[in-house]
Amino acid sequence: MEALVFKNLSEADTERLGLALSERLFPGAFLALYGDLGAGKTAFTRAVAKGLGIRDVTSPTFTIVREHEGNGIKLYHFDAYRLADADELYRIGFEDYLAQNGIVAMEWCENVEDVLPEERLAIRILGSGNDLRTIEFKPHGARYDAILEGFPCSF
Helix, strand or coil: CCEEEEEEEEHHHHHHHHHHHHHCCCCCCCCEEEEECCCCHHHHHHHHHCCCCCCCCCCCCCEEEEEEEEECCCCEEECCCCCHHHHHHHHHHHHHHHCCCCCEECHHHHCCCCHHHCCCCEEEECCCCCCEEEEEEEECHHHHHHHHCCCCCCC
């Protein structure tokens, strides 16, 4: 499947999109988030988390990963912004997190691109501040194609 693009999204639209995505995720799903500072990666992850029954999601910039318990599933929220290389990610137990079958949402994936799972949903967020956003979903693998098939397009 080709990329699915949503344009001119308000903050409320972005939250609704994250909530809609959360309903389609499966244990072991990997969300690779891309975007500049202030693009809304954490806000989008917060919306996904809300759909999973998780509250109080904040950026894991200084801790690199935060673990959250939702409605029967865990969310591992990573921030690779401060990582010098992929080795640092492995030193904090990245493989162990992947093996736990929770949902992983990782911000700043461009910093560790070479170690991302081959199958994942790439989410690129364009815009910052009070600007309207463009969000692009690009599936990598059949399970991620399935997530986007019939995905709500009324944003």
